[in-house]
Amino acid sequence: MIVDILSDLHLDFYFKPHLTTPENVSSFFEPIFTNNGTRTIGDILIIAGDIGHYNAQNIEVLKILQKKFYNHIICVLGNHDYYLVNGEARYSFENNSYNRVENLRKLINKEKNIYCLDGDIVEIDGIKFGGCDSWYDDSYMKRYFKQFDTNYINLLWKEYINDSRLIYGISHFDTISKIEIKKLENIYQKCDVMITHVNPSFDEEHIDKKYHNNQTNTFFTFDGSKYFQNGTIKYWVFGHTHDPIEYEIDNVKFLCNPLGYPNESGYGENIKMKSFDI
Ligand SMILES: [Fe+2]
Numbered sequence: 001m002i003v004d005i006l007s008d009l010h011l012d013f014y015f016k017p018h019l020t021t022p023e024n025v026s027s028f029f030e031p032i033f034t035n036n037g038t039r040t041i042g043d044i045l046i047i048a049g050d051i052g053h054y055n056a057q058n059i060e061v062l063k064i065l066q067k068k069f070y071n072h073i074i075c076v077l078g079n080h081d082y083y084l085v086n087g088e089a090r091y092s093f094e095n096n097s098y099n100r101v102e103n104l105r106k107l108i109n110k111e112k113n114i115y116c117l118d119g120d121i122v123e124i125d126g127i128k129f130g131g132c133d134s135w136y137d138d139s140y141m142k143r144y145f146k147q148f149d150t151n152y153i154n155l156l157w158k159e160y161i162n163d164s165r166l167i168y169g170i171s172h173f174d175t176i177s178k179i180e181i182k183k184l185e186n187i188y189q190k191c192d193v194m195i196t197h198v199n200p201s202f203d204e205e206h207i208d209k210k211y212h213n214n215q216t217n218t219f220f221t222f223d224g225s226k227y228f229q230n231g232t233i234k235y236w237v238f239g240h241t242h243d244p245i246e247y248e249i250d251n252v253k254f255l256c257n258p259l260g261y262p263n264e265s266g267y268g269e270n271i272k273m274k275s276f277d278i
Helices: 022-033 055-069 087-092 097-109 139-144 150-160 175-187 215-219 225-230
Strands: 002-006 044-048 072-076 114-116 120-124 127-131 193-195 235-238 245-249 252-256 274-277
Touching (some): 055 114, 072 127, 120 175
Parallel strands (some): 072 114, 193 235, 235 252
């Protein structure tokens, strides 16, 4: 089975709501999925979070992509999928980001052959895919900037990270981490492929060079070592950072392949599809 990998679609940066048509969506993604006609599209597409800011558009696009290109699509949600970006969203979801993600998961899981994992597992042709949104923690700061305490990290978060302004219902950088880590506990010893939005290694070796020695790396990573060292995981797919990354620890392969924002992806033209055979 060939599993294709992508994350950080940020769909609303690519498609205006009234132009989110099957024709537009297909003609944008076809060259990406086929690397401009040079590869055969895989059986399954993993999307490791940050689908887009609007639930209605997200589900519309996922349905189009599954119908046209993939037998199955498996995703988790990213920090941007928690954002309430305007008054309408804040009104509909009662100023609570958890209501938004719950609604999006429901919309996705209602569809046949599209799955949004939330600390559970879907088995396809004998391969078990587990996943959850996941969240960042203070592990990077604790290793590389030991002198700072949790209060400092929270101030840093409030100053530099949009999550603190656009996610409603949390006041601390690691509120969601505490929720998500329990979901990982449930699945890490039962799945072949793990999907999270956040990079499970906070080692600088596994972070793009241009960000080295940067305190905000703590908001892009968490300590997943317990799970990849003691689990059944063969592949771990993640996103969140907008640079492609690949590394290997103890026979577990880690893969990140973000689309990112239009200025980063050249409107999709700079993206090379990643996949693995399992
Ligand atoms: Fe993103």
